[in-house]
Amino acid sequence: MxxxxxxxxxxxxxxxxxxxxxxxxxxxxxxxxxxxxxxxxxxxxxxxxxxxxxxxxxxxxxxxxxxxxxxxxxxxxxxxxxxxxxxxxxxxxxxxxxxxxxxxxxxxxxxxxxxxxxxxxxxxxxxxxGRAAPAVNQIRDLIAQGYVGTVVSTSLIVSDKYPSDVIDSANVYMLDSQNGANLLTVHTGHYADVVTYCLGEFRELNATLATQRTQVKIVDTGESIPATAPDQIAVNGTLHSGAIASLHIRGGRSRGTNLLWEINGTEGDLLVTGDTGHTYMLDVVLQGAQGQEKALSLIPVPNKYRWVPPETPKGSxxxxxxxxxxxxxxxxxxxxxxxGFDEAVVRHQMLNAIQIAANSGTKQAYKVDF
Missing domain, CATH: 3.40.50.720 (NAD(P)-binding Rossmann-like Domain)
Structure with missing residues (x-):
């Protein structure tokens, strides 16, 4: 080298x-x-x-x-x-x-x-x-430092552009559950990784998967094709810390909430919001409150969480x-x-548990060691 x-x-x-x-x-x-x-x-x-x-x-x-x-x-x-x-x-x-x-x-x-x-x-x-995002690493440190006290619960709601009622030809492969790239395998993996990176893994979980849009129109051809990959994913359960966690990943942008992640503890709260569901790609807004504070306030992200040169492009x-x-x-x-790849296996273990939980209607656990 x-x-x-x-x-x-x-x-x-x-x-x-x-x-x-x-x-x-x-x-x-x-x-x-x-x-x-x-x-x-x-x-x-x-x-x-x-x-x-x-x-x-x-x-x-x-x-x-x-x-x-x-x-x-x-x-x-x-x-x-x-x-x-x-x-x-x-x-x-x-x-x-x-x-x-x-x-x-x-x-x-x-x-x-x-x-x-x-x-x-x-x-x-x-x-x-997503786990390299400055705000995510700040959240992880705030939790570890006791900003919210003991974490009691966390709730994540995100809306993703695809799959929706329409899709372009370049992303049609995401509609097929066998291709390995869909709302469950790609986006849920990203969102779940951010949550568990900050708060720890699930001890056990339940899940519901659904394909609500069974036919999707390709915008550049006008063709309508069947979809087999899930476009609604709901996961809830208990983290190893004892906190209750729920994640709802929704296909299609919402006119209302596209990103809302709340962390509630015995001593405070954190709230993450954004215009899109791509927490792992784009900037988010972090707010918090603790102790006797009645309202949330903006929490700036210190430069120590930015590990790249100032001229690094924003966005993706x-x-x-x-x-x-x-x-x-x-x-x-x-x-x-x-x-690295070991951390990837843990996330794959979690996705596998989500799929089994949804198929069987039973609680599932997954391995977190390598």
Whole structure:
């Protein structure tokens, strides 16, 4: 490794996608990294991406990227169905890996990939970037410092753009429950990870899943197609701390509440609100009150929770850059500061418990150790 961490991105489409909107601007803002290679499924697209993003190496297959000596870190930013193959190849090549969430298409794949990475002793990061958000880390510290006293309960309500009555062609795959990317596996995983990162895991949970919109219109074609993935997800239960927790993740933007997360304790309250449900992507408003205070007040987020340069772009790229800042420390200094594949397995365990609870109508628990 040279003075910079050489990055190879699998799935850097020049026209759209998460790599373009989040990963590339995040990496470009951090002096620890240099993007050296890009691969897509077609040579023409790879070359176009390399020119647009000023990257020297362009491949139409992942094998050349993961085995190239100038690549130290492989970023997997493609659909979930391809994660297992691509991450396995990167592990075999001995490269550090940042994989988008979910890690695998189901719990079994996630466990296998985490085991392989652990045996290879490589640094991993999982795209659960909500836990890298400045406000989320401040909330975690406030809870640990006793701002609300003993946590009694927490309630989260979020509304997500997809799935709704309409969808665009690029996101149609989210309507199929078998594809591994839907409101349960992707968005609920993100939201639940933020809550449990701050308050601890569930000791046991109940769940209800429903597909209320069974037909969805594709806006750019006018076609109507069936949906099998859930668009309403309700989870409630008891955390290991004894606090009662409820999460309701709803498909489709609301004219009312799109993000409301409340934490209630014996000595105070915290409230998180936002214009969209993407807590893990965008800025939120944090308010609190404690003791004899009668009304909530704005709680500013100190700069110590911002680990990236001031010029880092806001929006989708910011929290991703926060993850990369911690990952660079782990790679260069041998620390373990960022969530990796082991943490991803815990979240997959939780999602598996939610699915079983919904199917069986019984309370479920899940493993929280690796």
């Amino acid at each position: 040279t003075d910079k961490i050489g990055v190879g991105i699998i799935g850097a489409n020049p026209n759209r996608g998460w790599a373009k909107s989040a990963h590339i601007p995040a990496l470009s803002a951090l002096p620890q990294y240099e993007i050296r290679a890009i691969s897509t499924s077609q040579q023409e697209t790879a070359i176009a991406a390399s020119k647009q993003f000023n990257v020297s190496l362009a491949f139409d297959n992942h094998v050349e990227l993961v085995t190239h000596p100038e690549v130290d870190l492989v970023v997997v930013a493609v659909k979930v169905a391809y994660h297992h193959e691509l991450v396995t190849a990167a592990i075999a090549a001995g490269k550090h890996i940042y994989c988008e969430w979910p890690l695998g298409n189901g719990l079994a794949e996630a466990i296998e990939l985490a085991d392989l990475a652990r045996r290879k002793n490589i640094c991993t990061a999982i795209g659960l970037q 790229a910011f929290n991703v850059a926060q993850v990369y800042a911690r990952l660079a420390q782990d790679i260069l200094q041998g620390t373990k500061t960022c969530a």
